[in-house]
Amino acid sequence: MRTQVVIVGAGPAGLLLSHLLGLEGIDSVLLERQTAEYVQARIRAGILEAGTVELLRDVGLGGRLDVEGMEHRGIHLQWPENRHHVDFVDLIGRSVTVYGQTEVTKDLMAAREKAGRPAYYSAADVTLHDVTGKPFVTFVDDSGAARRIDADVVVGCDGFHGPSRASIPAPQVWERTYPFAWLGVLADVAPSTDELIYAWHPDGFAMHSMRSPRVSRFYLQVDPDEDIARWSDDRIWTALSERLGVAGWTLRTGPITEKSVLPMRSFVATPMRYGNLYLAGDAAHIVPPTGAKGLNLAVADVSLLASALTASLRGDDELAAAYSETALRRVWRCTHFSWWMTSMLHRHGDDFDAQLQLSQLRRTVTSTAAATELADNYAGLPL
Structure with a gap:
């Protein structure tokens, strides 16, 4: 088989890239090691930047988003006895939208099926060959048959553990592992807040997010090696009530349907282009989820x-030659913002560090300049 672009990884980054290329008449084939059902069911981040929302609408993927997405004007920042709203719309004229990555993936998969773009799910032994010359990819399909696809270009949207980044010899890597993790909880209960709450607390960070008007998402700061079995539903609700509590506010509780411990780290690998191989999304970079940048950064990569x-496949290589350098400027900006949010809100270090964090929180909610910087980064830089 031959195509113009082989895309390794059929998560939202790979699916969106295939969709964008298809609109320009560029043929692609998607390869994914998981089943389609597994990809569609993965629970991930749910905050879309203004630029991501605009792009999805512009390329015909905004139908359900416009009906089911929940537009938020900003976020709440909190520390004991204090809760303050940072209004992005007032500050910078942009909002964010709560719409789960699972829903984005469903929309992209439906668009792929409607357009008839080829995809191989449950692909095993995916291997990239001759990426600096005439690239091709070999794999075993779900029937056990060995296959080969020749292409002009290979794009790795296959995440941290995929084969694409491993095909780049001696990449330069920057990495930071944080000394804490998140206990993530999904609960069948209506949100107790109109917009997300980010709470600093002496016992550790807490966050109240949401997936829909009927489903809430919560996070608690825990140790990286935390035993999830030690966290009963009662203990979770007690910790959330304590860390998120302010006078006159009540946390709604309900059935907890999912618990997981999420590691916190920052990771950047360069270059994002090697010959005719390009990387996008988690294949090249990972950010802690505090700044809501993971999915949005992948969207920015594939849009670029x-x-x-x-342009390159039509004979103009200028943008392709600059892809890695251009993408990395945004990657590092988002990596810094995610680090800043994480460092400000998570209890770590000693009491001196705690006072520095509280000072930064007070500054952010009382200074228009500081609040504007947060809003500009959180709601997203233009694509």
């Missing part, structure tokens, strides 16, 4: 890459 590949 779709334009670059379209």
